[in-house]
Amino acid sequence: MLWPSLKHRPSLDEGIPLSPRPLRRWLKALPLVDMGETTRLVYNGLLTLNQAQLPAGQRIQNMELVRESAQDVLQHLSRHFIARSLPLPPRGRKILRLLLRLHKELSTGYKLALRDAARGDNLSNKLLALATHRALRHMSLIHLQAAQMYETEPAGMWHDIHLLYAFAEEHQLTASVVKDASYRHIRQSSIAEAYLQTALLALSLPTTLRQGEAERLAGFFEKTAGLVGIDGRPLADAGSGVYLINLELDRPPAYTSMPETPALASLRGITPDKLLTHLRAQLQGTAVGQGGMQAAGTLPADLARRLLLTLTQHAKRDFARADRDERIYVAIGLDSIHRAVQADPARTMAHGESLRAAGLPDRARDLRLQTIPEQHRSHNADPTNYYDPNATSDDIWRLVVNDALWDRAAPTSPAMDMDAADAAASIEQNPPQEWAQWRLINASPGGYCISWEQAGPARAQVGELIGLRDREGRNVLWRIGLIRWMRNVPEEGLIIGIQLLAARSYQITVHAAHTRRHATAGAMDALLLPEVKALRQPGSLILPAGHFQPGDDVVITEGANESRVRLQECLQQATSFAQFMIGTIDTETPAGQESGFDALWSKL
Template sequence: MEFACHMSNFSLPLLLRAPTPAQSSLTFCEANPRDLKRWISRLPKANLGEMARQLYQGLTELSQLITPSENRLQLLELLRPEVYFVCKHLERHFLNQAIVLDERPRKVANLCQALQNHLATGYKQIIQQVAARYTKDQAGLFSTALQRALHGLNGPLIRANQLYCPVQEGLWLELHQIYQIARQYQLHNTPVDEPLAHHTKALSVEQTYVIALLMGCSRCNQMRQLNIGKLADALEAWSPLVRLQSPAGEHSLFALDPTVDKPPLYSTLFSDEQSSRLLGINTHSLAEAINQYLALPDDQRSPSRLLIPTGINTDLLQHLAAAWGDVAERTFQRTAGQGTLKLCIGMSALHFYVAGQKSFSELLQLNSTSSAANFSLKIANDDEDDPWASAFDTQRGKSSSVLLPYEEIEYPKNDGDNDSLSNGQHTFPTFDLNIVNHSPGGYCLAWQKEVPQQLQAGELVGIQDDSGQGWSIAIVRWVRQVRSGGTQMGIELIAPFAQPCGMQLIREQQNSQYLRTLMLPEVRAMEKPPTVLAPRLPFQEGNKVMINVGGEERRASLSNRRISSASYNQFEYQIYNAPKAAESEKAKPGQEFDSLWGTL
């Protein structure tokens, strides 16, 4: 229900959605903290479904209860940790699944959204009640309700980002309005104890609001699902580094109109006439702190002024530094498109089709090794005085052909014995996608059918046009679900073609197995050198590698890493002129000093 209330001492209307209470009691317990504690103690935590049902029913009833704000706050504070407990443990049903959820996980996700929305509704009711007759002795009650309402709405916002879904209508407007109310009463910087926070003991209304704003301008549709949750966790510690400016100033990279149901946008997208009513967001200090952290050697990062929670990796930090550090400008203009593209997903599929549907071992032209077992005798003590030397069974020979003259043991090879070389006659699925729009740099594509589970932001894909001639190399930049139904994704073209090859890491003891890699051509017009796309592990900058192209093996070194994602790296490389050693690339004694002799 829309609830609007105009106050004589408040310049903005309250547009917070909350029902008007009409019941005088609860059915599941007495409407006091003591009896609610007793009810909570009996919740079946071992049965999450039943616990969620009872909490949902309880929150629904509480929103209809006529009760003083002080009592409502106490009841909500008791229910709040239980709601977060249930939502956290239900996440496994809908996170790290296919982007388009089946009916059951979708219902579980909707249940979590509903639970946190109902919880936020209770705090919004307190805001409405207190704001109408606010006195300074209610500052603690009021600031707590404001912070809790924002925190409650942040949950559905974060979850919508994790599921690449549109944010529910009205949520951004409510977030803006709650912050504006706190600012009107000078409560936006008041610390509020926050027992649910992981990296701080207290959060102000402004810090809690900044968490939502940073989620809104982090380009979450370009991030993997797992990283979105890690980001939300880290923002508690990072929010003090962001400054909100009213009106927006020249240092505000982002801005928003508090009267509009929209997330933050780049300040440059607003007109000069709008600037006076905009709230600006200055993320410069946070982006600078991230860049300073990234510039430190690994062993010096611990004392950094920026708290980096466990699980926040370098790739995510680089993405965030770019998102919050400068305006991202589109290199090419979009053009509405029509027709379809054929698409394959992942390095294995892309390598297979670029190679003309050859198996990896066939492409590398490696000799198949026999799997027959061969045994030989080792003489422990070859001594003429050996008393057993004349025994009748000691002179049969030393090879398995003599030891086992009548049968040969052959061990069958399993398909998984050498995963890096296997795909045999295995084929990979392809998908026909409609073109929404395109530019020289990439495409926006629409999925009409079920979206495969392996589709993620940052994943490699191959695309082929209607002509069926060759495969281009691309990366998934963002994924989103549109309100009209269906899923769209943006892909960026990396190269018009690639040379399929294999690459192994050269080690002193033993080289790694060959892994699928793609050599990309030089683009002189854009000053891009030739590069190689390789799996995330084990390859790193500075590694010495062996590259196999059609059976020809050449030594090379990996240099500047240009792109990194959760599944692959793109390196510049240099091929050595020296031919490969005939027998083995195993390091010889003293080899690590070879480059030193000529300089002494």
């Protein structure tokens, strides 16, 4: 039986007519200049209609009238969530609950008509298809709104979505096409396409999408759902993966490893081969349709690449995470990370260490005399007391001229240790503005899970760079990661998952090697990440976005040490930063020798 729990309750007299003609007059009289009052009237009117005993045909007619007016209310409420920081304040959460409830009541009205039709009310196939499509569409919009806010899906949502599709299958309505004004990029779709639009967005893992990408993908799937099919006998792909749906469970579709699928009547498989081919063609620059026209839908290259990976790779965690219930300081964004690290007196950093950790030469190192610090003059100390027995003959000069020597090898006095400890304790009690306190939930060598429990917004976004102040023995380290997913849980706050890019990072400055394209480029802050063999991650450079591209030469400066490198593959890019693999450059080329046309420009 369809929705046996949907019971008629005594009608609440809110003044809304139950017959189509007076209902149309009531809707025209709504005070649209006062959207608060209009929202109240529409919401209470929907409750009344869904509680009234009505024939299925009349109910659908009423819902079509109310739905048209409700679109203005829904659009008005949706504007409250454009580019909003998370977590939402209490008022924002109430508005979100109201928006989701309106979609649910609209869907419920059509589901009641379908239930009554299943009980014997006579409805044409056209009305059955219309009601099924409308109910599916509003459940889909609930899913999209939850995805945009990184919210947990409402309980029972997928149960209802699957049940609607199963009803369409039973009545052979899946290919029925229905016009719908709520779409942004198309005017109509079949019931199967409406179902697949929601299923594909779920397979895209909305909690891992960056802000605005869930809506962009929803529009993309509006145009491309026709490339995807549903199979009653799920078959594994070449990688033993299958896009599986169980119509009897309150769970979204999933891409799972299953060489042999059980023979269950409730199982369905999604066949996305044509969609995957379309994405690959777009990435190769050949995504065109018939006659050379632009293909059905396109995405930004970075989003298309990430979507293709999500749809074709099994989620796998390389390391087990250990529970940790403690506080941790965090900085979000490249600029904030730099300021946060600079404000930390407990950080340990030896000049030149970053270049050595990345395996880069410091051939541009300047030799200069150094004053021996006062603490090293006690007991008639001599610079040779700090001689490194493993040093080569070339390293002897660095006993005197290399300022990194004192940071790396010189002993410290107990008084210095106490001063450093006092400074660290003081700053943790009064942290800098750039430090934000989060709760550490669990950690592993590959990442962290943290939650925001403060009252204000967290400023966290999926895809953004994040620095975490952690300890390794007595040392304080700022680890660099990437926010991979977010989940906004009402009772627990905003929870984010972090993929660790490097166990440690090095603050450096970079400037472009002098070329015509970068003739006026100045120095800018950056981060150097050493190679992490355990994670199979190469050494890389994190730079502000929009300044460089693969193939550019840059000069890395850290203290008195310099190294010239060439940017190679761009590993990932966001609105605020870009991460590049780096390679050294042969500096033995004669200084006067220039490549290409560089020597020609000044003479023209």
